[in-house]
Every structure is written in structure tokens, then in C-alpha cells.
Amino acid sequence: MTIPATSSWPALVATSRGALWRAPDGTVERLSGGDASLRAAGHLPLVCHAPAVAARLGLEDLPAHDLLELFAFVRPARFCLPTVRGLCEALDLAVPSTPEEEVSALPQIARALIDELDDMAALASSEMKDTALAMARGQWSWGDAVLAALGIDAGGRKQRPGAGLDVWKSLPVWEEPPPAPPPGSQPVEPREARLRLAQLISAGANMAEARPTQSDYASAASEAFAPRTEEDKPHVVLVEAGTGVGKTLGYVAPASLWAEKNGAPVWISTYTRNLQRQIDTELDRLHRDSAEKRRRVVIRKGRENYLCLLNFQEAVMRTGLVPENAVGLGLLARWALASRDGDMIGGDLPAWLLDLVGRSRIQRLADRRGECIYSACEHYRKCFVERTIRRARQADIVIANHALVMIQAAMGGLDDGTRPLRYVFDEGHHLFDAADGAFGAHLSGVEASDLRRWLLGAEGRRGSRARGLERRLSDLLGEDVEAQNALRRLLDLAQQLPSPNWQTRLADGTVLGPAEEFLALVRQQVRARSAGDDQGFGQECDVRPLNPGLIAAADQLAEALEKMLQPVRRLRQALRARLEGEADKLDSSQRSRIEGVARSLANRCELTLESWRAMLRGLHNDADPAFVDWFGVERVQGREYDVGMYRHYLDPAEPFVNAVIRPAHGAVITSATLRDSLGVPSAANDEDVSRLADWTVAEARTGTRHLAAPAMRAAMASPFDYPNATKVLVVKDVKRDDPDQVAAAYRELFLAAGGGALGLFTAIGRLRAVHQRIAPALEEAGLPLYAQHVGGMDAATLVDIFRAEEHSCLLGTDAVRDGVDVPGRSLRLIVFDRVPWPRPDILHRARKAHWKAAGAGANGYDDMLARLRLKQAYGRLVRRSDDRGVFVMLDSRLPSRLLSAFPPGVIVERLGLADAVSETRRFLES
Incomplete structure (x- = not known):
């Protein structure tokens, strides 16, 4: 077979103003969505992320050669941004800067990937060739080109059923480890924690800047690793660490020492899968060798996150009835053989691949309903979940999430009935909400x-894979x-x-x-x-x-x-x-x-x-x-x-403490936003805030007030110069119920910042309305605009793109507010559409009344939640010492009592939109 010339394929890029179509002769023209759809049906153009392109053009579906599918086949379990620029960076090609350059780059990307396959052909495994053949027979758009590059004659090979998709035959078998001995009780001294921290800092690719408070943090966290002296009285440390303190390495230092000294794992728990991945990346400093890190660091999630081999096998067996399913299953087969641990949600399966194959279809391949048949399954000894469970028993650090920890504890222990003795709860301000979900009925x-x-x-x-209790x-x-x-x-x-x-x-x-x-x-x-x-x-x-x-x-x-x-x-x-x-x-x-x-x-x-x-x-x-x-x-x-x-x-933190904290020997609960300043003006000095900032909120929201022995408290202020690094502006002349005025405000502020802007919304409908109104103007100015709940990309993928593209803009809701960690100029402006009051439902009404009865005042509960949300949003703006940014609230109804959400010394200015736009431009250009 002859490898096709990729330049002979047309290419298509969707924009907010229509579509750009590149003909095989190199000419580029702009089309409407309808015209692009008609041309695509007959020519299968090259695109990047077909679902997103279709959504942007207002189409249900788009027949195309999706370059992300080809990338996923050629480089399984490898990350790239699902954009034309992201593909070019991954393949070391010139990065385009305009839509016209992007559409011209698509044939080059296809050529590079096909050439890479051609280079691999001589050493390609039989599994890879069988997978390519199965996908081609499933009418994969890339089938002929891939077979030609691998030197496979489709007509000359007869495949057995399931060949190329039956990955369970090629996965290694896990071994049962011996029972672990009981853990030791050796403490971690503050001096040891400081020394380990210094080693971690020096182990980075670039020497980290000196942070004196980080050493203080590690010292305070080490108190949670002292031997317990009384039953049901664990050593609990509440640590509020401002942004920039470096809390991840601060708690990893004593946690890793305790695990090594005592032969038992420390469980580090955070709120989201994305944050699990960030912590895992930080642990590269602890273990430079990847094989050693794999042995000593394990990410744990619920079973619903992992590929179930039995479900996958049953799906493969049905491809004879629906051959086109072989395309998605083939891409998953390529990933499964290259995956670190079979984690489909937030692991090394690219999030954009879920969009391409179908998020619901992929999730059905996991055990989402508790139907596992354990050792009766023919794939039990190769099961990704069972392998991870056994690795976790032998690890030093287990990176989990709050939901898993709480659900396992509520059900009497982990999968094997054991309980960790030491925990670190990062993002501790989310413990209340996580417990609310875990302990509700x-x-x-x-x-x-x-x-x-x-x-x-x-x-x-x-066709259903549901297995009843009888089976x-x-x-x-x-x-x-x-x-x-x-x-x-x-x-x-x-x-x-x-x-x-x-x-x-x-x-x-x-x-x-x-x-x-x-x-x-x-x-x-x-x-x-x-x-x-x-x-x-x-x-x-x-x-x-x-x-x-x-x-x-x-x-x-x-x-x-x-x-x-x-x-x-x-x-x-x-x-x-x-x-x-x-x-x-x-x-x-x-x-x-x-x-x-x-x-x-x-x-x-x-x-x-x-x-x-x-x-x-x-x-x-x-x-x-x-x-x-x-x-x-x-x-x-x-x-x-x-x-x-x-x-x-009414207080879900109480069952959390009873089920998780009290049986443990020690725990660190940490966040940048544990305490509430209770209306202390942001212009107050550090001493005023330290004196008046309220630990009552921290102890109530984490449940530590229910402990028999009080938690130790520690607070480390951020090293950043917020008054000089940031501006906080409240716009007073935009009608918040007028979508045209709100959209105009977002447009002008984003243009003034030149991108690097994050728009936060308290309602999805308003987000979509603003996106529709401002996308064309931003595109014309060369500022890419991405949005949650618009198009075919999930929040984690959008944040990855936003982080990588310095002049892009992103619109999102709570999930984006809590999951963004974007240092540098990629985030220099945050615009909030409204005060983030809690949703006034029956559950909220009861808790508000409970706080009022406890003396918090008529609006104390609402104010506390709104301040914490503002703190979290503002905290996204400055992530390192040289960051600068502007925080804008478009809601003139922001009460003065909420302004203590901003750091000490930060002046909040109330002004008109025109002045806010001018001040944003001046501050970011200075």
C-alpha cells in the first residue's frame, strides 16, 4: 500500500465567525457552518477535536480525519493539548499564531504522525498491527493511511475474533504481596522535617526560591506524626498556609519521613482528581527514578475510575455486531497497554479522548455500579484496580481524594478492611462539602x-453488561x-x-x-x-x-x-x-x-x-x-x-471525624482558606487579621471541634506582596440582570488585559449567554476564548489549554474556580459576574438557622461561605512572586463586610466600567 500524501486532504478549523477551509492546493477560504458541513461530508477534512469543531459550527456531527485520534494511536497514554497549537508543540512543529496558520498546519501534523508510524513499522508489535487492522475494518477514517504506514495488507490477513482489542491477554499478572507487619511508632522531629524539606527543594529541576515559612510549615505538620498517647485522641494539626508558602512539599517532608521510618503508608487526600495529579507531579522531587516512584507512590481512586477488563472484553465481543465500535475500543486498547494504572478519569487517558470516543461509553467500561465479581472474573489477576490496591499496601505515599477516603471509612475500612493511621487532607476547606456528599442518604x-x-x-x-447478584x-x-x-x-x-x-x-x-x-x-x-x-x-x-x-x-x-x-x-x-x-x-x-x-x-x-x-x-x-x-x-x-x-x-463534619479522624493516629488538615476573617477590612494590617481571624469557622468546617483533644493550630501568611501585585475593582454601573451589559463588560475587560483572563459565573445560563456575545470580538482581536459547558471539552482539558496559551480567555463556574493553578501571565485577570452567595435551598436554610442560633448573626452563614469562595477565586490570581493581576467584581451589590476575603492591605476600589477597563489596562501594562 502507498502512504497517502496528507497535503491532498482538505483541512478545517472552526472559529467563532465561521469556518476556515484549506483546499488541497493550499487556498484558504471562510465558510459558514452549513457549507463546511456539506463539504466535510464528501471530503473528510483534517480537523483537531471533531466534537468541539462540530459544536462551534452548530452541528450535531462532523465526518472528518480527527488528528487527535491519530495522535492517540501513535502516542498512547501521552499528553498533548487538544488544539492545533498543542499538537504542533508535541510534535516539535512551528506553532501557528492565527486561524489561517492553524488550518495550514493541519496537513503538516498529519504528515509528522504518519511519518512517525512509518519509522515504527519495523519494530511495531503484533498487538499494534492487529489493533490497526481491527480499527480499519471498523471503517476508521485513518485506517488506510495507518495500515499503509505500518506496511499491512488489509486483504492479506485474516484476523481471529477480537484480535488487536483483546488487551487482557497481553497485560502482566500481579503478585500477591506478603502481609505487612504492624507499623512502627517512631516520631518525626521538626528538625528532621526541615532537613527533608531542604532536600526536596534542592531536588527540583530548578532550585526553588527560599521560603522561610515553608520550613515553619513542615515543622508544624510534623506534630501530626508523633505517637498517639491515648485511644481516640489523634494528633491533629490545622494549618492555614497562604498561597506561595509551598504547602505540598511542606507536608510531604514529614509524611514521607514517617512512612520510611515506620513501614506504613501516609494517605494524602485532596478534593479533585486534577489536584491528585498535581500532587503526584510534585512527588517527582521525592523520587527522581520513575520505577522507584511507581513502587513507593500510588494514586488511589474509586473503582468507577478504572477500566474493567471484563466490561471491556464484553464490549469487544460485541464488535462483530457493530464493527464501527472497534475504532473507539482500538484507541482504548492502545492506551490500556501503555497506561500506568488503567485510570480512565484524571489519569493518563487524555481527557479529550473521552470526548472523542464518548464519555458515557467509556464510563460504562468501568465498574460504576459495584458489580465486580472479584476472583470469579477471568481477568482478576490482571485487574487494574486489584493491582493498585496491592501496590498501595506496600507504598509510602498514597494519593487519594476526600470522597474515596470518606466512603471507605463509612463502610468500615478500605477494600481489604484496613485503615490508614496517618492522613494529610489538602484542600481542607472542602472537607465539609465532601462529607456532605459521602454521609447523606x-x-x-x-x-x-x-x-x-x-x-x-x-x-x-x-447487550447490557449488568451482572446480577445471582451471578x-x-x-x-x-x-x-x-x-x-x-x-x-x-x-x-x-x-x-x-x-x-x-x-x-x-x-x-x-x-x-x-x-x-x-x-x-x-x-x-x-x-x-x-x-x-x-x-x-x-x-x-x-x-x-x-x-x-x-x-x-x-x-x-x-x-x-x-x-x-x-x-x-x-x-x-x-x-x-x-x-x-x-x-x-x-x-x-x-x-x-x-x-x-x-x-x-x-x-x-x-x-x-x-x-x-x-x-x-x-x-x-x-x-x-x-x-x-x-x-x-x-x-x-x-x-x-x-x-x-x-x-x-445538619453537620456532616461530625460523622467525618467519627469515621475517619478519631480512629487514626494523626492528621494534617490544611488549606489556604481555613479561617474566616469575620468582616475584618482588607485594608487592616497583618496583626489585626491575625488577632481577629476566626478559627471557629475552621474547626466547624473541618469537624475538629468534635475531637476529645483540641487540634493544634498554625497559620503561615503568604509571602506575596498582594497590595502591590494586585488590584481589586468593583464595577458599580453594570446592570447585572442585563446580559448585553454584562457581556460588554467582559469583552472590554478581556480586551484590556490582552487575554490571560478568567471569567467566573454563578450560573451556566449566564456563562453561555456571555460566550455567545463576546466570542467573535475576541477572536478578531486574536484572543482565543474557551468555555466550560460550551462545545465538547471538559473542565480539566480547558484549564490545561488556558494554562498553556498566554493570551487565551476562559469562562467557567465553580469547578474551574477551585481547580485552576495557573502561574505566570496566563492568568492576569479574574472577572466575577456576581457575588457567590450559596444556593438558598432547604438544606442551606437549616444550616443557616443553626449558625444563627450559635451566634453568627442573621447573615453570618451566608457571609462566611461567600467570603471563602471569594478567597478561593482571588487566590488563583497570584501563584508566584512575580505574578501581577486584577480581580474585578461586576456586581455592585458586593457588601463591604465581604471585603475581608481579600488579603490585608489590598485596597478595594468601586468605580464605573470605563474606569475599570482603563485601570485594568494601565495596571497590567505597567
Whole structure:
């Protein structure tokens, strides 16, 4: 086969003003979205990120040669920005600066990747060649070119079924490590922590600047690694460290020392997957050798993040029915063989590949519903999750996230029943919200139908990979007739839970079973009593007083749940009996499987049923002061998605402390924003802030006020000169409810900054409205504009692009505000559309009343949350000593009592938009 000339393919780049089309002869013309679609259908142009290009042109789909697909095949598990400039940088090509140069660069990118494949052909593995052939037979647009480059004759090879996609055959087998000895109790002295910190700093590629407060931080954090002297009294250190202190290396220093001295891992937990990746990158300083780092540092996430080989195999087996699925599966196969640990969400699978293959399709390849069959799976000894679990037992540092730590603790330990003794909780200001999600209970249609699916499987739906409890459990029960009967009884009772299409039946009154009857009456009460305008969030109402008939329906459902609990407990008893009675016969994999199934029965089924039953029984009594209950109807894009009764702790930090902190021996809880200044003016000096800044908020939001022994407190101020490095402007003459005025303000401020601008929004609708209005003007000025919830890219990818492109602009919501770490000129302006007040729902109302009763004032709770959000947003602006930036609030209603969110000495100016634009330009140019 002859390798095609990439210059013979047309190329397409989408812009806010239409499309640029490059013909094979090199001429470039501008087209409308419709014309571009018509041409693409006949010519399959070269593009970069087809879903985003299609979205920008207002199209549902775009047939094309997507260069990112080719990159993912040629360089699996390798990062590049999903832009034309990003591809050029990754391939060492000249980086274009205009859309016209970008569209001309696309054939060069294709040529470079095809040439790279051609160079690899002689040494290409048989797996790689088989994958290419399988994808080509699935009508991959790149198929012929890739086969030609690899020297493969498509007609001359007959493939066995699944060849090239059956990666499970090529993955290595993990080995079971020996049981770990009990950890030691050696302390980490402050002097040792300071010395280790100095070593970490000197180990960087570039010597870090001296930070005296960083050594103080490491010294304070070392207190959490002293031996515990009394049961249930861990050593807990609360450390607020301003931006620039260098808290990551500050806590890694004592944590790594303790792990090495005592032979047990320290779990470092953060809020998001993106932050897990950032911490992992920092640990390159601790272990310069990648193989050594892999052995001693492990990233842990929930099972739903990893590729399930059994799910993947079943998807591969169906490619005979849908050959085009081989394209996406082939790209995943290439990645799986190159991946560090099979982590699909936030790991080394590029986030943009999820967009290309289909995010929901990829997520279905993970175990998102707790249906793992453990050692009964033929791929168990190659499983990515099981391998990671075993690596974590032998590691020094485990990088986890708050949700995993809390859910595992709430369920009685980790996958193997063990608990870490030492924790570091970075982004500690998010512990309250993480605990709120982990310890809440939802008796809803979605949750109940998911439990039915977990128990019964797919119930006749062809092509579904859902495996019911019978498949996971029956062979483990052996000849125990009573247990087999209990299993059948449970499966019969599970049919009382909501079945497929339950949403339709709730609306038309044709409900089936006690669960749907209860949910229908809940829906009726919500629709009757909600305030009306749901603002896109759905509707909700108080539980009491109950509508007629609800208490009877609740009792009927509670009785059904009680009947389900009986066989669940009998099954768990049978599994425990087998572990004890056949201890001399079961090998380690069999024991592991029995323990895993018993644990999932308890966590996924028994605890859920018990919590639901308690919620229903509680309807007979007055409200429990420890909880907040409400009824709700949730909507997604205007459609009813879920209905149910919801229960959250009034103070979720209390169960977090009881389940996670109290059993541990020590913990560091740290953030740049733990304390609240309670209205101290930003113009106050450092001594005023230190004296008045309130640790009460930190102890309440982290739960440490519930400890028997008080937490140690430490605070390190930022070394940055905020008064001279930043400006804070409040625009007083823009009508916040006028989308044209708000958009004009964003446009002019972004242009004045020359890019490097982050626009933050408290509502997705306003974000989209502003994006639509300002994109053409920014493009004409040469400023690329990216936006969350617009187009086909996820937030993490957008932040990566924004960080790399110094003159780009980004619009986003909370997820962007909390996850951006962009040092340098790539972020020099932040514009906030409105004061970030918390959403005023029933749960918020209860917590606000609780804080008011505690003496926080009528608006104390709202003010505290808004100040913390402003602190977080402002903190994105200066990440190193030479950064400069402007923070603009477009909401003239920003109260003076919130201005203490800004650092001491920073002057806040209230002025008109024209003056704000002029001042932004002057300050950033000076």
C-alpha cells in the first residue's frame, strides 16, 4: 500500500465567525457552518477535536480525519493539548499564531504522525498491527493511511475474533504481596522535617526560591506524626498556609519521613482528581527514578475510575455486531497497554479522548455500579484496580481524594478492611462539602432502581453488561440450601423496587409496587408546595406536614425494605460461616472474593436498606435535630430525572471525624482558606487579621471541634506582596440582570488585559449567554476564548489549554474556580459576574438557622461561605512572586463586610466600567 500524501486532504478549523477551509492546493477560504458541513461530508477534512469543531459550527456531527485520534494511536497514554497549537508543540512543529496558520498546519501534523508510524513499522508489535487492522475494518477514517504506514495488507490477513482489542491477554499478572507487619511508632522531629524539606527543594529541576515559612510549615505538620498517647485522641494539626508558602512539599517532608521510618503508608487526600495529579507531579522531587516512584507512590481512586477488563472484553465481543465500535475500543486498547494504572478519569487517558470516543461509553467500561465479581472474573489477576490496591499496601505515599477516603471509612475500612493511621487532607476547606456528599442518604427513584439493577442485573435487556447478584454470589453458597433460598427470596423482593420507565409511570399514575407508590405521592407533594420557579435546579419542599396517604405509603415501603433485609443478613451470615468453616481449604483468591462479596452486600445493600427504612420510620416522629430531611424533584435540561426523599446531616463534619479522624493516629488538615476573617477590612494590617481571624469557622468546617483533644493550630501568611501585585475593582454601573451589559463588560475587560483572563459565573445560563456575545470580538482581536459547558471539552482539558496559551480567555463556574493553578501571565485577570452567595435551598436554610442560633448573626452563614469562595477565586490570581493581576467584581451589590476575603492591605476600589477597563489596562501594562 502507498502512504497517502496528507497535503491532498482538505483541512478545517472552526472559529467563532465561521469556518476556515484549506483546499488541497493550499487556498484558504471562510465558510459558514452549513457549507463546511456539506463539504466535510464528501471530503473528510483534517480537523483537531471533531466534537468541539462540530459544536462551534452548530452541528450535531462532523465526518472528518480527527488528528487527535491519530495522535492517540501513535502516542498512547501521552499528553498533548487538544488544539492545533498543542499538537504542533508535541510534535516539535512551528506553532501557528492565527486561524489561517492553524488550518495550514493541519496537513503538516498529519504528515509528522504518519511519518512517525512509518519509522515504527519495523519494530511495531503484533498487538499494534492487529489493533490497526481491527480499527480499519471498523471503517476508521485513518485506517488506510495507518495500515499503509505500518506496511499491512488489509486483504492479506485474516484476523481471529477480537484480535488487536483483546488487551487482557497481553497485560502482566500481579503478585500477591506478603502481609505487612504492624507499623512502627517512631516520631518525626521538626528538625528532621526541615532537613527533608531542604532536600526536596534542592531536588527540583530548578532550585526553588527560599521560603522561610515553608520550613515553619513542615515543622508544624510534623506534630501530626508523633505517637498517639491515648485511644481516640489523634494528633491533629490545622494549618492555614497562604498561597506561595509551598504547602505540598511542606507536608510531604514529614509524611514521607514517617512512612520510611515506620513501614506504613501516609494517605494524602485532596478534593479533585486534577489536584491528585498535581500532587503526584510534585512527588517527582521525592523520587527522581520513575520505577522507584511507581513502587513507593500510588494514586488511589474509586473503582468507577478504572477500566474493567471484563466490561471491556464484553464490549469487544460485541464488535462483530457493530464493527464501527472497534475504532473507539482500538484507541482504548492502545492506551490500556501503555497506561500506568488503567485510570480512565484524571489519569493518563487524555481527557479529550473521552470526548472523542464518548464519555458515557467509556464510563460504562468501568465498574460504576459495584458489580465486580472479584476472583470469579477471568481477568482478576490482571485487574487494574486489584493491582493498585496491592501496590498501595506496600507504598509510602498514597494519593487519594476526600470522597474515596470518606466512603471507605463509612463502610468500615478500605477494600481489604484496613485503615490508614496517618492522613494529610489538602484542600481542607472542602472537607465539609465532601462529607456532605459521602454521609447523606437519598431514597430516590434513581437510587432505588440502581439497587434493583445491582440485585437483578439487566432483566432481559440485550447487550447490557449488568451482572446480577445471582451471578456474583450463587457459586459461593455451595450446598447451603437455606442460603440459596435466601438469595431467591431477595431477588423476588427486589422486584418491588422501581423498574425501568418508572419516571413515566410516576407522571401518568400507573405505578407498580410500594416504592413507586411512595415516590408518586412525594412527587405530588413537591409539585403542590414548591415555590414555583426552580431556576433549573428542580423543585423541593419540606417533608412535614405530610400529604394524605404518604405515611401509609411510607409504612408499606418500610415493611418491604425490612423483608429484603432478612435474606441479606442471612446471605452475609452464610458467607462468614464459609470463611470460618473452610479456613483450611480456601486459597487467598477465594477468601478475597468471599470477603469482597460480603462487603458489597453490607455496603451496597444492607446499609442502604437500613438507612432508607430509618428515614421512612422517622416520618412518624418529630424531625431528628441531627438531620435535615426534604422531598425533591430533580431536573436535567428541563426533564424530570429523579424524585425522592433526601436526608443530610445538619453537620456532616461530625460523622467525618467519627469515621475517619478519631480512629487514626494523626492528621494534617490544611488549606489556604481555613479561617474566616469575620468582616475584618482588607485594608487592616497583618496583626489585626491575625488577632481577629476566626478559627471557629475552621474547626466547624473541618469537624475538629468534635475531637476529645483540641487540634493544634498554625497559620503561615503568604509571602506575596498582594497590595502591590494586585488590584481589586468593583464595577458599580453594570446592570447585572442585563446580559448585553454584562457581556460588554467582559469583552472590554478581556480586551484590556490582552487575554490571560478568567471569567467566573454563578450560573451556566449566564456563562453561555456571555460566550455567545463576546466570542467573535475576541477572536478578531486574536484572543482565543474557551468555555466550560460550551462545545465538547471538559473542565480539566480547558484549564490545561488556558494554562498553556498566554493570551487565551476562559469562562467557567465553580469547578474551574477551585481547580485552576495557573502561574505566570496566563492568568492576569479574574472577572466575577456576581457575588457567590450559596444556593438558598432547604438544606442551606437549616444550616443557616443553626449558625444563627450559635451566634453568627442573621447573615453570618451566608457571609462566611461567600467570603471563602471569594478567597478561593482571588487566590488563583497570584501563584508566584512575580505574578501581577486584577480581580474585578461586576456586581455592585458586593457588601463591604465581604471585603475581608481579600488579603490585608489590598485596597478595594468601586468605580464605573470605563474606569475599570482603563485601570485594568494601565495596571497590567505597567
